[in-house]
Amino acid sequence: MMKRNRRIKYQVFGHYSNWTFACSCCGVTEREFLTIDHVAGDANKTSREFGIPRGGSPLYSWLLKSGLPPGFEVVCMNCNSSKWKHGECVHKKMNRSASDVGQSDSNH
Numbered sequence: 001m002m003k004r005n006r007r008i009k010y011q012v013f014g015h016y017s018n019w020t021f022a023c024s025c026c027g028v029t030e031r032e033f034l035t036i037d038h039v040a041g042d043a044n045k046t047s048r049e050f051g052i053p054r055g056g057s058p059l060y061s062w063l064l065k066s067g068l069p070p071g072f073e074v075v076c077m078n079c080n081s082s083k084w085k086h087g088e089c090v091h092k093k094m095n096r097s098a099s100d101v102g103q104s105d106s107n108h
């Protein structure tokens, strides 16, 4: 059971982090801190309306069973709670004010 959960988690977190296993916001790679975030919307609402589990192992297995649908990303607990508190993570606010100072940085 443990092994199976770890495998599911590996695939889900790998997929949603482009196999970086890092927070999409601050880049933390400590897996203990990482979680799956519903990008657009409220986890409580999606769970009520679509029956999508809110988080943890039920969510990971659901994502895998559903073919890893778009709309989720890997973030750490800090960024996740910051996002829900302020509407966006404080890192992003900081980044934005930092990039306002410089010109457009389009390094593709």
Ligand SMILES: [Zn+2]
Residues within 6 Å of the ligand: 023, 024, 025, 026, 027, 028, 075, 076, 077, 078, 079, 080
């Ligand atoms: Zn983070």
Ligand SMILES: [Zn+2]
Residues within 6 Å of the ligand: 025, 026, 078, 079, 082, 089, 090, 091, 092
């Ligand atoms: Zn952040």
